[in-house]
Amino acid sequence: MDQRKPEDVIRELKEHFSSIAKYLPYIAAILIVVIAVVGMIYSIGPDEVGVVQRFGKYHEITSPGLHVKIPFGVDKVTPVKVQRIFKEEFGTRTVTAGIKTIYSKQSYQDESLMLTGDLNILDVRWIVQFRVIDPAKMLFATRSPIINLRNVAEIVMRRLVGDYTVDEVLTTKREEIDAQAQLYMQELLNKYNTGLKIVTVKLLDVNPPNKVKPAFNKVNEAKQEKEQAINQAWEAYNKVIPKASGEAERTLREAEGYSLDKVNRAKGDADRFMAVLEEYRKAPDVTRKRIYIETMSEIIPMAKQKYIIAPEQTSILPLLNIGQNVKGENK
Amino acid sequence: MRILTGIIVVIVIIVAIIFFSGAIYTVPETKQAVITQFGKPVGNAITKAGLHFKKPFIQDVHFFDKRLMEWDGDSNQIPTKDKKYIWVDTTARWKIADSLKFLQTVNNEQGAHSRLDDIINSATRDIITSHLLVEAVRDSNRIVNDAIEDNKNEDTRDKVMADQALEPISTGREQLEKMILKKAGHLAPQYGIELVDVRIKRLNYVAGVREKVYDRMIAERNRAAEKYRSEGQGKKAEIDGRRGKELKSITSNAYRKAQGIKGKADSQVTKIYADAYGKDPAFYSFQKTHETYRKGIDKNSTLILTTNNDYYKYLKSSKTE
Numbered sequence: 001m002d003q004r005k006p007e008d009v010i011r012e013l014k015e016h017f018s019s020i021a022k023y024l025p026y027i028a029a030i031l032i033v034v035i036a037v038v039g040m041i042y043s044i045g046p047d048e049v050g051v052v053q054r055f056g057k058y059h060e061i062t063s064p065g066l067h068v069k070i071p072f073g074v075d076k077v078t079p080v081k082v083q084r085i086f087k088e089e090f091g092t093r094t095v096t097a098g099i100k101t102i103y104s105k106q107s108y109q110d111e112s113l114m115l116t117g118d119l120n121i122l123d124v125r126w127i128v129q130f131r132v133i134d135p136a137k138m139l140f141a142t143r144s145p146i147i148n149l150r151n152v153a154e155i156v157m158r159r160l161v162g163d164y165t166v167d168e169v170l171t172t173k174r175e176e177i178d179a180q181a182q183l184y185m186q187e188l189l190n191k192y193n194t195g196l197k198i199v200t201v202k203l204l205d206v207n208p209p210n211k212v213k214p215a216f217n218k219v220n221e222a223k224q225e226k227e228q229a230i231n232q233a234w235e236a237y238n239k240v241i242p243k244a245s246g247e248a249e250r251t252l253r254e255a256e257g258y259s260l261d262k263v264n265r266a267k268g269d270a271d272r273f274m275a276v277l278e279e280y281r282k283a284p285d286v287t288r289k290r291i292y293i294e295t296m297s298e299i300i301p302m303a304k305q306k307y308i309i310a311p312e313q314t315s316i317l318p319l320l321n322i323g324q325n326v327k328g329e330n331k
Numbered sequence: 332m333r334i335l336t337g338i339i340v341v342i343v344i345i346v347a348i349i350f351f352s353g354a355i356y357t358v359p360e361t362k363q364a365v366i367t368q369f370g371k372p373v374g375n376a377i378t379k380a381g382l383h384f385k386k387p388f389i390q391d392v393h394f395f396d397k398r399l400m401e402w403d404g405d406s407n408q409i410p411t412k413d414k415k416y417i418w419v420d421t422t423a424r425w426k427i428a429d430s431l432k433f434l435q436t437v438n439n440e441q442g443a444h445s446r447l448d449d450i451i452n453s454a455t456r457d458i459i460t461s462h463l464l465v466e467a468v469r470d471s472n473r474i475v476n477d478a479i480e481d482n483k484n485e486d487t488r489d490k491v492m493a494d495q496a497l498e499p500i501s502t503g504r505e506q507l508e509k510m511i512l513k514k515a516g517h518l519a520p521q522y523g524i525e526l527v528d529v530r531i532k533r534l535n536y537v538a539g540v541r542e543k544v545y546d547r548m549i550a551e552r553n554r555a556a557e558k559y560r561s562e563g564q565g566k567k568a569e570i571d572g573r574r575g576k577e578l579k580s581i582t583s584n585a586y587r588k589a590q591g592i593k594g595k596a597d598s599q600v601t602k603i604y605a606d607a608y609g610k611d612p613a614f615y616s617f618q619k620t621h622e623t624y625r626k627g628i629d630k631n632s633t634l635i636l637t638t639n640n641d642y643y644k645y646l647k648s649s650k651t652e
Contacts, residue, residue, distance in 0.1 A: 025336050056359035057381035115534060117474040119465065120548050121541065140360040142399040151401065151422045155530040159504050162468040162534075166548075191528065192399055192424055211545045215552035222556035226563030233570035237577075244578050248585030255589035259596030266600035270607030276618065277611055288617060295621045296642040303634040308646065310638050 039071030047083035051135050052076070058136055080135035085199055088150055090157070091125035092204065113209070114158045118165045123207045128153045128185065129199040137195030145194045152192070153201075156184045166208070174203050354387040363397045365430050366390050376430040395430045396440070399527060402447045408537055409456050411464040416540055419467075420533035421455050421511070423447065425519070425526050432523030446522050447515075451529060454515035458507050463500070467534060470503035504531060 043066050044050040050062040052069065053076045062077070069075035091112030093104040112123045130149060132138045138145050160177050161169055169177065181201040189196050208216045280287045300306060357380075358364050364377040368390045377383055378397060385392065402423040409419050425447065427433045437443045459467060478497055502510075512529040519526040536544055608615040628634070638647040 029339075053360060053380075055380075055382040056357040056362075057379075058360050110533070113535060115468045115536070117469050119468060119544070120551075121536070121544055136360075140398065143361075143396060144401060147401050148399075148424075151403070151530070151532060154532050155422070158531075158533065159470050162504060163470045163473050165474055188528075208548070209545060212548045212552065215549040215556075218556045219552050219559065222559035222563075226559045226566070229563035229567040230570065233567040233574075237570055237574040240574055241577055241581070244581045248581045251585040251589045252592070255592040259592050259599075262596045262600045263603070266603040270603045273607045273615065273618075274610070277614060280611075280614055284614075291618065291621055292641060295624050299624055299628040300634065300642075302628050302630060303632040304630050305633040307633070307635040308638060308643055309635065310647070 036071045040068050042067055042069060042077050044077075044079055045081075048079040048081050049135055050077045050079050051139055053078075058140065061135060078139060080132055080138065082132050082135055085129050085131050088128045088130070088146070088153065089125075090127065090150075090153060091123070111154065114161050116161055116166045116169055117163050120166045121209050121212075122161065122166060122169055123205075123209055124157065124161055124169065125204040125206070126153075126157060126181075126202060127204060128201050130196050131199060132195055133197040134195030137193050139195075141193035141195065145196055148192055148194050149189065149196060152185050152188045153181075156181050156188065157201075160184070169203075170206055170208075174206070178202055353390075353392075354384055355382060356385065356392050357382055358394075361396060361398050362394045363427065363430050365393045365395070365434050367393065372431055372434070378430075393430075393434055395427050395433060397427070399424050399426050400440075402444060402451070403532075404448060404452055404455075406533070407452055407456065409459045411459060411467065412461055413463050415464040416537040417459075417464065417467070418533070418535045418537060419455055419459055419531060421451060422530055422532045423451055423515075423526060424528040425524050427523060428520065428525035429523035432521075434523075436522045437524075443522060443524060447519075447524070447526075450515045450518045451511070451526075454511045454529075455531075457514065458510045462502065462507060463498070465498055466500045466502050467504055467507055467531070469500055470505050472499050475499045507531065 042050070044062055044064045046064045048064060050067065052059040052062060054070070054074060056076070059075070067077075069077060091108050093106070093108070095102040095104050107123075109123070112125050113121055114124055116122055128149065132145075142148050157177075160180055164173055164177065178201050182198050185201065186198050189198065207213065356364070358377055360380045362380075364383070366373045366377070366385055368386070370391075373390065376395075402425055404421045404423070406418040406420045408416060410416050425443075427443075433443065437446055475497055508530050511531075512526060515529060516526040535541070636643055638644060
């Protein structure tokens with residue numbers, strides 16, 4: 001076999017080729033059919049719809065599943081995710097979303113710095129969630145729905161913040177701004193025919209600019225100080241007033257006690273006197289005398305020194321050395 | 332079989348010729364087209380999407396976008412009527428309304444953008460310079476009305492705010508945007524452009540002013556902080572005063588009531604004694620005096636008695652009266 005001449009090889013190949021050439025048109029036809037069939041079938045995912053254009057003209061919208069179209073570029077299908085909710089961030093970017101979402105450290109001050117109605121500056125960050133409700137509009141009416149959405153979000157948020165004060169944006173009116181922003185953003189998106197629907201607008205961090213932050217913190221501290229001063233004052237008040245009330249009660253009770261004591265004693269004295277008086281009246285002279293003598297008999301033994309003198313002797317006094325005796329006792 | 336193959340081949344060739352010669356073209360939903368013949372426009376612009384025919388070889392198709400397009404201008408440093416320098420960043424929506432004119436006057440989108448730069452920037456400058464800063468920042472008098480409302484309310488009075496911010500405005504941001512749109516919008520049709528909307532996207536102080544604003548904000552905050560502090564001290568003093576007053580009131584009231592009770596008791600006691608002793612004052616005095624004698628004489632007392640007194644009279648005489 002290896003001894004064949006080159007001419008033989010060429011001849012053999014020619015024979016082979018001519019037998020294949022016979023089938024060539026069929027092979028070509030089959031190829032075309034295969035390509036056509038492959039190009040005719042397309043599938044639409046569960047969260048999508050397909051927008052079909054025939055010769056560039058909008059034709060129909062197909063639902064999820066397997067579909068057939070005209071091949072060779074006649075029908076063009078663009079799948080659009082209508083179920084998915086998309087998110088755009090302003091003034092911040094999510095690096096990786098997760099249980100602990102990581103946000104970009106970079107600041108986007110161009111987006112986030114804005115003027116408030118009282119002509120101050122705030123760093124406002126927010127997100128907008130949206131989805132496609134009209135896929136045809138979304139594809140054909142505007143060139144870039146996302147750029148439109150981002151622009152609209154900035155236009156509306158800045159206009160709104162421009163109508164509120166620093167304190168309102170920072171604290172009390174956040175939800176009101178969320179709701180208003182959603183309303184006005186939707187209005188503009190509808191005007192531009194974007195086919196998008198805002199699902200929600202949420203303010204994230206709203207901060208004063210870095211340079212001003214310490215001053216804002218000072219206000220918070222001052223608020224705390226105010227509360228503290230008031231609490232301290234109430235503390236002092238509470239320390240004193242209930243105690244004083246108790247003491248007042250005690251004073252009253254003591255007075256009442258005094259009153260009872262005095263009256264009872266008086267009544268006792270009176271009763272005693274009346275009892276004695278009653279008997280006295282029956283025999284006044286004798287009683288008087290008895291009392292007198294009893295007294296004398298009681299007091300005379302008590303005294304240390306007794307001098308009984310006749311009234312005629314009047315010069316006795318110089319003889320008495322009253323003070324000395326007393327002094328002697330004291331020693 | 333051979334005939335069939337032949338027919339298919341011929342059809343394919345004809346279709347190919349039609350396609351490749353350019354007699355057929357498709358206009359997608361997003362586009363519009365203008366046909367030119369040796370550079371000269373032919374007929375009206377084609378805005379309807381779908382299959383269209385033209386003369387092959389001699390006619391050219393120029394496609395233009397039919398969709399709403401964005402224009403985003405550079406920030407411009409513009410002084411307001413009250414001489415505040417601010418950066419103003421506008422954005423606009425436009426579309427090609429007359430593609431033929433568009434082709435003739437600006438040729439392509441790049442050309443259009445440069446014309447839009449001119450007309451929108453100048454309109455923005457005109458409008459901003461003829462209005463106050465607050466009119467560009469605010470959209471309504473919401474804050475002013477709120478401030479008036481707040482002033483009636485004790486709690487929110489003295490809210491910290493820049494004074495000029497409280498100036499009522501007659502035009503707000505949205506009106507300024509409308510003015511810019513009107514001014515720039517009527518220049519756009521000459522380029523075959525329809526200006527749909529112009530909006531102020533960003534508005535910021537220039538760097539130097541921004542620093543000053545920061546300083547002002549700090550000053551305002553300090554003012555607020557001091558206000559809270561002094562409010563705290565004031566409230567504290569008020570409570571302290573109240574404490575002092577209530578303390579005095581409680582103790583003095585208690586004293587008054589106690590004295591009243593005691594006085595009433597004393598008067599009662601006086602009456603009881605008077606009633607009892609009044610029955611025989613002489614006996615009372617006799618008896619009471621004797622009681623005091625007993626109490627008054629103790630082991631330190633010295634008694635000097637005369638025989639004249641009743642007790643010792645018997646020492647002088649044995650007479651009984």
